[in-house]
Amino acid sequence: MINVILTLLAPIIGGFVYGIERIVKARMQKRVGPPLLQPFYDFFKLMDKRPLMIHSLHALMGIMYFIAEWFALAVLLLGNDLLIAVFFHVIAVLALVIGASSVRSPYSVLGALRELMHMISYEPLMVLMVVALFLVVGSFDIRDVLAYEGYPILRLPLVFIAFLLTIPMMLQKSPFDIAEAHQEIIGGPEIEYSGPFYEALYTGKWIEYIYVFTFVFLFGGSHYWLGVLLVILAFLFINLLDNASARLDFRAMVKFAWGFLIPMAALNVILLALWQ
Amino acid sequence: MGFFSKFRKKSPWILHYNTGGCNGCDIEILSALAPRYDIERFGMLNRGNPKQADILLVTGPVTKNCKDVLRRLYLEMAEPKVVVAMGACAHGGGIFRDFYHVENGVNNIIPVDVWIPGCAPRVEALIDGMVEAIEIWQQKSKEKEYLRDHENIIKTLGVEDDD
Ligand code: SF4
Numbered sequence: 083m084i085n086v087i088l089t090l091l092a093p094i095i096g097g098f099v100y101g102i103e104r105i106v107k108a109r110m111q112k113r114v115g116p117p118l119l120q121p122f123y124d125f126f127k128l129m130d131k132r133p134l135m136i137h138s139l140h141a142l143m144g145i146m147y148f149i150a151e152w153f154a155l156a157v158l159l160l161g162n163d164l165l166i167a168v169f170f171h172v173i174a175v176l177a178l179v180i181g182a183s184s185v186r187s188p189y190s191v192l193g194a195l196r197e198l199m200h201m202i203s204y205e206p207l208m209v210l211m212v213v214a215l216f217l218v219v220g221s222f223d224i225r226d227v228l229a230y231e232g233y234p235i236l237r238l239p240l241v242f243i244a245f246l247l248t249i250p251m252m253l254q255k256s257p258f259d260i261a262e263a264h265q266e267i268i269g270g271p272e273i274e275y276s277g278p279f280y281e282a283l284y285t286g287k288w289i290e291y292i293y294v295f296t297f298v299f300l301f302g303g304s305h306y307w308l309g310v311l312l313v314i315l316a317f318l319f320i321n322l323l324d325n326a327s328a329r330l331d332f333r334a335m336v337k338f339a340w341g342f343l344i345p346m347a348a349l350n351v352i353l354l355a356l357w358q
Numbered sequence: 359m360g361f362f363s364k365f366r367k368k369s370p371w372i373l374h375y376n377t378g379g380c381n382g383c384d385i386e387i388l389s390a391l392a393p394r395y396d397i398e399r400f401g402m403l404n405r406g407n408p409k410q411a412d413i414l415l416v417t418g419p420v421t422k423n424c425k426d427v428l429r430r431l432y433l434e435m436a437e438p439k440v441v442v443a444m445g446a447c448a449h450g451g452g453i454f455r456d457f458y459h460v461e462n463g464v465n466n467i468i469p470v471d472v473w474i475p476g477c478a479p480r481v482e483a484l485i486d487g488m489v490e491a492i493e494i495w496q497q498k499s500k501e502k503e504y505l506r507d508h509e510n511i512i513k514t515l516g517v518e519d520d521d
Contacts, residue, residue: 104398113396120401126365127412132437132500134409268407276409276436 096288131277143181182271193270203339373411379418
């Protein structure tokens with residue numbers, strides 16, 4: 083029941099998460115920050131703008147991103163294969179990339195290419211993480227993971243650390259906010275969207291928060307308190323990292339992901355497989 | 359004036375463009391974003407993207423190179439939108455008035471709604487001007503807005519039947 087509610091209300095809950103994040107970020111910078119409902123005010127304001135679009139495919143792909151993102155979350159939460167949820171997330175990101183590379187704005191195309199670099203960096207890790215969970219739990223089903231008696235985090239510490247460091251890549255946070263790069267390419271893939279169409283991207287991002295933090299929650303197994311604790315710790319860590327670091331080059335990101343994170347996660351998986 | 363118009367005043371997004379001023383005004387804008395004044399309290403964000411911005415905050419006397427960029431930024435913004443001219447040189451040139459390379463102020467290129475006086479204006483004046491701009495913004499509708507001498511521009515370009 084709770085997963086159905088969470089799926090249906092995902093944009094609203096994600097909006098609250100984003101609101102909390104903006105406040106936390108502001109407090110970390112010694113500012114007061116916007117009110118908690120600020121993302122929803124932005125949402126309503128964007129509804130009221132004149133709709134402008136470049137061409138219909140571009141706008142459609144923006145809306146596709148939102149729908150596919152929501153669908154990936156639904157697949158994840160409504161008790162299906164974790165691997166399939168990962169692949170539906172790929173479809174969401176691909177919609178974004180296709181939309182962004184279909185316009186002539188150089189920033190948009192550059193953002194799309196960098197978004198692909200993001201995907202190259204984090205998707206293998208997602209798959210590795212799901213495989214690692216499979217080795218521990220013995221099933222790809224989210225219900226079995228959530229019913230697992232032991233502590234997955236204790237058997238997969240390196241995978242967890244690797245995933246923690248990939249979250250900035252997925253949520254576009256410093257030091258890996260390369261595709262979005264607000265000071266440099268001004269939002270990357272989202273630059274050409276405006277008004278109601280930008281809204282789809284803005285809300286899709288909120289859903290992505292829920293999607294990512296659900297994976298963090300899975301590391302608690304059937305101990306939900308541990309899952310919640312991990313989610314809160316991950317949230318604070320991501321924001322701290324976001325505030326404390328500057329943006330890296332995309333080469334540095336890919337190198338870091340393939341040279342450090344993936345070997346680390348793979349080592350954990352190999353040790354686990356040998357042990358059993 | 360629909361249901362959503364009430365929420366406009368809660369989230370004005372700013373596009374800041376310097377058209378060749380001395381940078382004094384821009385420093386003031388940056389200090390408005392910093393912890394001391396923190397205009398994100400009012401939901402204001404500096405977006406840097408005309409397609410998603412609501413308030414165009416212009417500083418500087420509009421040099422000849424910047425003229426077309428400024429016009430384009432204005433046209434790319436989605437209505438409803440407001441233009442705020444900040445600083446003496448945006449109001450007719452300031453210390454750059456009648457130089458060979460300037461257009462003497464923002465109003466010669468795009469229609470301005472709010473003027474913020476001073477060289478450089480204090481941050482309090484900037485916030486005051488923003489509040490004023492939001493009030494004007496709330497009265498505006500989603501209709502297309504045109505440049506000052508729209509008919510003349512259309513005629514010189516020869517595109518009367520092009521919507
Ligand atoms: S108004 Fe004064 S401080 Fe502002 S940009 Fe012009 S010269 Fe500089």
